Amino acid sequence: MENKIQLQVSNLKKQFGSETVLDGINLDIHKGEVVVVLGPSGCGKSTLLRCINGLETPTGGTVSVDGIEVTSSNKKITQIRQKIGMVFQSYDLFPHKNIMDNITLAPVKVQKRPRKEVEQDAERLLKRVGLWEKRKAFPRELSGGQKQRVAIVRALCMKPEVMLFDEVTAALDPEMVREVLEVMLELADRGMTMIIVTHEMQFARVVADRIIFLEGGKIQEESSPEEFFTNPKTQRAKDFLQTFTFEKRKTNNI
């Protein structure tokens, strides 16, 4: 992790109608830092990520990447988005394009890079995630885990500076979760700046440099994974962690 601030969120607010989802979020993320965002369902984790890459327009506050502000009114939004890769929960590959074309579409059409060069990048990345053999396959021929790995490669091929992951394993069968998480862990090891929303607590603990706990539209707690999981400061975080543990309730007397 370096000292340079890669992504800055200041006093970010987002309302849907009368519902306030984000109520003043402040967050500085350094280059190479991995931040995991935790919080109960509906607390605004997806909304936070979507505001960061301009898929939602914030009601207030600012997001800047490399010192450039992200706002949808800004004509540069598509340029800024190229610095931010995002992978979603739903397998969102383009069904009419094969794997290679899924990956090369945006670098060629948006970044106007030469196809040859992009295909070389795609080859290197696909080999890294073990899917080079599938380059000619169509998304419907891949398993959920494979599709998510391709979606990660597709985002990486844009050479982003920050990667956002929104519950990328939530829709996967349990045996496929690991292969996707491994790819993300490797990416973290290589120094990618990442914001991860996940419900995989063990993974969060291993991958995170910092844990952000979101609830009621605010950051309730911000700490190292060690501290968050062993000794959460707030009652809300304690309650939240409680939902992931089970206690044996069965007794022998009926």
Place this chain on the structure above:
Amino acid sequence: MQDSGISVLFMGSNFLRLLEGLWVTVRISLISVILSIPLGILFGMFMTLKNPFSKVISRIYLEFIRIMPQLVLLFIAYFGVTRAFGWNLSAELSAVIVFTLWGTAEMGDLVRGALISIPKHQYDSAEALGMTKMQTFVYVVVPQTMRRLIPLTINLTTRMIKTTSLVVLIGITEVLKVGKQIIDANRFDYPTAALWVYGVVFLLYFLACWPISILAKRLEKRWR
């Protein structure tokens, strides 16, 4: 059989006249289809606008065209408009106008259906990759709607070819009318001619629509 009706088909220019009749049918439907497709695409896009005004307008248009029998529309265009405005629309032009209005409405509804069937996350992921709205539309939305639309469009075309038989009623001599003329002319000499002539008319319709249906099946299979 003495009066084998089949020979009627080969008398004089009868067969040629039937083919000419078929050409009238096919011409009216093809011109209407060729006009309906681009207009229908625009209409379909108009229908998906998130604007109450465009929604109401397009709804009214679509319902009007659907509720009115095509025959009534033909009469309105041919007799009504001529009376009301003193324009002298030829029967064929009136037919093309009516079938284009109808085709635009139906095509528009197909396009609307195809457009709204693209899941929201397809737009999200395209935009997250830095694509502009236009690029998203061209590279992500259009190709996906196309593969749904082509077979549907082809079915609409065959429906149109079949429905054009209505134009007889505003005085256009198309294939069915020619057939009837041939039968009437030979009613006494060849009483069984009707069977043969209608058989050939059926065959001609079939020959006009069949290749189109085959094409639809092919495309459907290839793009499933």
